[in-house]
Amino acid sequence: MPEAATHRLLAIGSVLTLLLLAISGLQPYDRATWVMETLPVMLVLPVLWASARRFPLTPLLYALIFLHCAVLIAGGAYTYARVPLGDWLQDAFTLARNPYDKIGHFFQGLVPAVAAREIFLRRRVVNGRAWLAFLCVCVVMTVSAGYELLEWAAAVAMGQSADEFLGLQGDEWDAQSDMLTAFIGALTALATLTAWHDRQLARLPRG
Numbered sequence: 186m187p188e189a190a191t192h193r194l195l196a197i198g199s200v201l202t203l204l205l206l207a208i209s210g211l212q213p214y215d216r217a218t219w220v221m222e223t224l225p226v227m228l229v230l231p232v233l234w235a236s237a238r239r240f241p242l243t244p245l246l247y248a249l250i251f252l253h254c255a256v257l258i259a260g261g262a263y264t265y266a267r268v269p270l271g272d273w274l275q276d277a278f279t280l281a282r283n284p285y286d287k288i289g290h291f292f293q294g295l296v297p298a299v300a301a302r303e304i305f306l307r308r309r310v311v312n313g314r315a316w317l318a319f320l321c322v323c324v325v326m327t328v329s330a331g332y333e334l335l336e337w338a339a340a341v342a343m344g345q346s347a348d349e350f351l352g353l354q355g356d357e358w359d360a361q362s363d364m365l366t367a368f369i370g371a372l373t374a375l376a377t378l379t380a381w382h383d384r385q386l387a388r389l390p391r392g
Contacts, residue, residue: 188390191241198251199230205255209262221339222261226254240307243385245378246299253292260289290363293332294325294370299378301325306386322371329367333360 206226213219229250233242242250259268271285301324302317304310311317337360 188241191244191247192237194244194247195233195237195241198247199234202226202230202251202254202258205258209258213262214264214267218264219261222265223258226257229254241389242300243303243382243389245382245385246296246303249292249296249299253296256289256292260285265289286359286363287366290329290366291370291373293329294367294372295374296370297325297328298322298371298374299382302375302379302382303386307389318375321375322368325367325371326364329364333363336360 206223209223210219233247233250236242259270263269265271265286266283268283268285271283271288274280274285275283298321301321305317305320311320
C-alpha cells in the first residue's frame with residue numbers, strides 16, 4: 186500500500202477511535218474502570234503516529250489494532266460484565282456468564298501475535314518460521330501474564346472497587362482462562378492470517 190494510503194488508513198482509524206472514545210467517556214458505568222480499560226487506547230494512538238513515517242505498519246495490523254481499541258472502549262464504557270453484545274451471546278448460547286471479557290482476551294492474543302510477527306520479520310530478529318511462531322506466542326503469553334499481574338495489583342490496591350475492572354463474575358479461575366483465551370487468539374492469528382500478512386509485508390517499501 187502506498188505511503189499516502191497508509192497514512193489515510195491511520196487517520197481514518199484514529200478519528201473513528203477517538204470518536205468512540207469520546208462517546209464512551211460521556212457516561213461510563215464506572216469512571217475508574219473506564220480510565221483503566223481505555224488507557225491502552227490513549228497510549229497506542231500517539232505511538233502509532235510517532236512511528237508512522239519511520240516504521241509504517243501493514244494495513245492488516247493497523248486494522249486489527251483499531252478493532253482491538255473498539256473492543257477495549259466498549260469494555261470500558263459498560264464494564265466487561267455488562268457489554269450488551271456479551272449479554273446477547275450469553276442468552277443465545279445459554280452461557281453461565283457474559284463472555285465479552287473473553288473476546289477482549291482473544292484480541293489480546295490475536296493482535297500482539299501479528300504485531301510481534303511484523304516486528305520480528307521486518308527487523309530480521311528471527312530465522313526460521315517455527316522459531317518465529319514460537320516466539321510470537323511467547324510474546325503473547327508474556328503480555329497476557331503481565332496484564333493478569335496488573336489486574337491483581339489493581340485488586341490489591343483498590344479492594345472491592347476493582348471488581349468491575351477484573352470482571353471475574355464469580356469465576357475463581359478467570360485469570361487462567363483469560364491466558365488460555367489469549368493463547369488461542371495467538372494460534373488463530375498465526376494459523377489464519379500468516380499468508381495475508383506475508384503478502385502485505387512484501388508490498389512494504391524496503392528499509
